[in-house]
Amino acid sequence: MSLLLEALSVALLLGSAFFFIAGTVALIRFPDTLCRLHALTKADNVGLGLLVLGLMPRTGDAAAAGLLLVIWILVLITSGPLSALLAGAALRSGEGNHRP
Amino acid sequence: MIPGLVLDALLAAILVALAGYLLRVPDLFRAGIAFIVFGLLVAAAWLRLEAPDLALAEAAIGAGITGALYLNTLAGMGEHPEETGPASPGAGFLSGILALGLGGTMALIAGNLVLSGAGASAPLGGTGKLTNPVTAVLLDVRAYDTLLETAVLVEALIGIWVLGRTPGGSQEVIPPPLRWLVGMLAPLMILVAGTLLWQGTAGTGGAFQSAAILAAAGILARLAGVRVPLLDRQRAQAGLASLGTGVFLAIGLGVMAAGGAFLEYPARWQGPLVLTIEALAAVSIAVVLVLLFEATGPKGLSSEERA
Numbered sequence: 001m002s003l004l005l006e007a008l009s010v011a012l013l014l015g016s017a018f019f020f021i022a023g024t025v026a027l028i029r030f031p032d033t034l035c036r037l038h039a040l041t042k043a044d045n046v047g048l049g050l051l052v053l054g055l056m057p058r059t060g061d062a063a064a065a066g067l068l069l070v071i072w073i074l075v076l077i078t079s080g081p082l083s084a085l086l087a088g089a090a091l092r093s094g095e096g097n098h099r100p
Numbered sequence: 101m102i103p104g105l106v107l108d109a110l111l112a113a114i115l116v117a118l119a120g121y122l123l124r125v126p127d128l129f130r131a132g133i134a135f136i137v138f139g140l141l142v143a144a145a146w147l148r149l150e151a152p153d154l155a156l157a158e159a160a161i162g163a164g165i166t167g168a169l170y171l172n173t174l175a176g177m178g179e180h181p182e183e184t185g186p187a188s189p190g191a192g193f194l195s196g197i198l199a200l201g202l203g204g205t206m207a208l209i210a211g212n213l214v215l216s217g218a219g220a221s222a223p224l225g226g227t228g229k230l231t232n233p234v235t236a237v238l239l240d241v242r243a244y245d246t247l248l249e250t251a252v253l254v255e256a257l258i259g260i261w262v263l264g265r266t267p268g269g270s271q272e273v274i275p276p277p278l279r280w281l282v283g284m285l286a287p288l289m290i291l292v293a294g295t296l297l298w299q300g301t302a303g304t305g306g307a308f309q310s311a312a313i314l315a316a317a318g319i320l321a322r323l324a325g326v327r328v329p330l331l332d333r334q335r336a337q338a339g340l341a342s343l344g345t346g347v348f349l350a351i352g353l354g355v356m357a358a359g360g361a362f363l364e365y366p367a368r369w370q371g372p373l374v375l376t377i378e379a380l381a382a383v384s385i386a387v388v389l390v391l392l393f394e395a396t397g398p399k400g401l402s403s404e405e406r407a
């Protein structure tokens with residue numbers, strides 16, 4: 001694997017680590033479920049995307065790289081409705097009323 | 101090698117800490133969530149030990165389906181139930197003995213292996229078409245054990261049914277995102293399950309993993325209020341649940357008629373026979389898991405839904 005590709009892969013993986021850490025910090029520090037959901041769906045999905053993009057050059061096999069992409073797309077597709085369901089449950093149980 | 105060792109040590113420490121936490125936290129809901137996380141981390145541990153089949157099975161059954169069963173049972177008990185009362189001293193004593201026994205045995209075996217410097221034993225795969233060593237062991241070398249495992253699942257289902265079946269029936273309004281999600285995911289999951297079943301003979305996969313994905317699809321469908329017409333009547337349920345074990349047993353006895361021992365496949369027929377057993381066992385196990393999920397859920401609104 002060429003040096004440029006290796007450097008690109010490492011940069012993408014580091015970016016992914018940053019987004020995952022940011023999402024975890026948000027999970028710990030935000031006041032209620034709705035804020036945490038919002039932060040997590042954005043940060044974790046971007047983090048996963050960067051992770052997948054960073055790993056794709058390392059597989060050395062087009063089928064495996066394509067499979068990684070499919071995994072990311074599946075997570076994107078399912079995380080939307082899942083967050084909506086979690087938010088609905090949180091609203092029903094009375095959270096999400098933190099108005100500044 | 102050093103970063104790998106550090107990561108492994110971290111993973112092991114987190115597993116032990118998480119196990120301690122989920123046993124002691126009084127809120128059962130949190131314990132359930134911790135249990136699911138624990139299952140996922142154990143799957144990561146299996147991956148570190150280079151056992152992808154076990155990691156798949158652990159993530160799908162241990163974390164996914166068992167977690168769903170647990171949370172479903174809690175839902176039938178009310179919101180965030182608390183454990184009432186400490187465990188009796190007798191139970192604690194017995195658990196301690198069991199833990200010491202199991203842990204001590206494992207430490208002895210592992211220590212023995214490490215100290216005697218045993219390298220890799222003879223590879224198990226490679227008999228005929230079954231090149232995946234896990235599938236070769238499960239369905240060829242130790243087929244009898246797998247037959248009994250499928251029977252144990254059916255017995256578990258019968259046991260829970262004996263304790264009283266809930267009428268089932270859908271809950272309140274099904275939220276549209278859930279319906280969309282199930283419509284999107286269920287066909288995909290069935291496809292993935294079929295793929296895992298087919299490539300289980302030579303690659304990662306097999307009957308249990310495929311059954312876990314199928315069961316997850318079935319559970320999602322039930323949560324979204326989708327009726328599975330195949331499972332409406334009790335006779336159909338019982339029949340499908342015991343189909344896998346029955347066929348396994350029949351094939352085992354059948355090869356005896358062809359002049360072999362019990363479950364000793366003739367070389368020419370090994371591929372098709374194993375595939376048949378795996379496919380039907382996967383369907384049966386999936387049906388058993390979905391029925392277990394339904395039987396342990398919150399009591400339905402009415403019994404009108406039941407045929």
